[in-house]
Amino acid sequence: MRIRNFCIGFTASLALLVLVAKPSSAETISYTFSTNEGVTGSFALDNATPFSFESGTLMDGYGDETPWIFAASELGATSGSYGDYSFTGSTRIRVRDHLSSYLAAYDLGQTDFWCMTSFVSGPEVDGQALTFFGIYEDVRPESDMSNLFAPQSPMSSPDYYNSYFYLAKFSDGTSQSGQLATLALVPEASSLLLLGFGLAGIFATKRRGALSRRG
Numbered sequence: 446m447r448i449r450n451f452c453i454g455f456t457a458s459l460a461l462l463v464l465v466a467k468p469s470s471a472e473t474i475s476y477t478f479s480t481n482e483g484v485t486g487s488f489a490l491d492n493a494t495p496f497s498f499e500s501g502t503l504m505d506g507y508g509d510e511t512p513w514i515f516a517a518s519e520l521g522a523t524s525g526s527y528g529d530y531s532f533t534g535s536t537r538i539r540v541r542d543h544l545s546s547y548l549a550a551y552d553l554g555q556t557d558f559w560c561m562t563s564f565v566s567g568p569e570v571d572g573q574a575l576t577f578f579g580i581y582e583d584v585r586p587e588s589d590m591s592n593l594f595a596p597q598s599p600m601s602s603p604d605y606y607n608s609y610f611y612l613a614k615f616s617d618g619t620s621q622s623g624q625l626a627t628l629a630l631v632p633e634a635s636s637l638l639l640l641g642f643g644l645a646g647i648f649a650t651k652r653r654g655a656l657s658r659r660g
Contacts, residue, residue: 473491476629476631478629484621486525488523488524491523496518497517499515503549503555505552506552513541514544520537521535523565531568533566539560539562542590556583557586558584562577562579575615577612579612580596580625580628582596583608596630598627599625609624610624
């Protein structure tokens with residue numbers, strides 16, 4: 446019954462999200478980031494690309510249930526910089542948020558995640574150009590990932606359940622990867638805040654409605 450109520454509530458919420466997630470006009474969503482290797486950069490996304498939403502439930506061997514919500518965007522326009530490299534291209538965002546209780550997620554080794562993968566091109570620097578850049582977060586299942594455009598701030602000392610990293614690929618076949626030091630949303634769009642707060646409210650309602658089943 447608990448899962449049935451969750452699915453009914455999610456379906457009703459999804460109808461509202463479809464309307465909110467399709468802005469009538471494009472607005473810019475901007476991020477700044479830095480890496481432990483000293484590289485800094487920025488992203489500018491076009492939020493006109495809608496998100497799709499799915500829901501499901503994990504169940505472990507004890508019968509504990511953990512509902513989850515998954516959101517994914519199609520490829521949307523992006524531009525920005527990575528150190529000395531400037532780029533334009535397209536970006537996809539994927540977000541999974543587990544909802545309370547989190548016992549099944551922990552037992553099955555599941556995490557929340559937020560990732561932004563970008564297929565880009567730009568001017569060459571010392572004979573090579575940036576062709577791909579990705580930012581990835583894998584965090585504890587009780588982390589709040591309900592705002593699709595506001596990932597968690599990287600931890601200074603990540604552990605098994607908290608990982609923040611980046612991957613850059615270049616036209617000569619080389620790549621760079623490492624720890625993400627900072628990632629910050631630059632707030633500016635009213636519809637961005639509306640979408641974020643709307644999702645946060647829906648996800649919070651689901652959290653309050655889900656109870657632990659392990660005694």
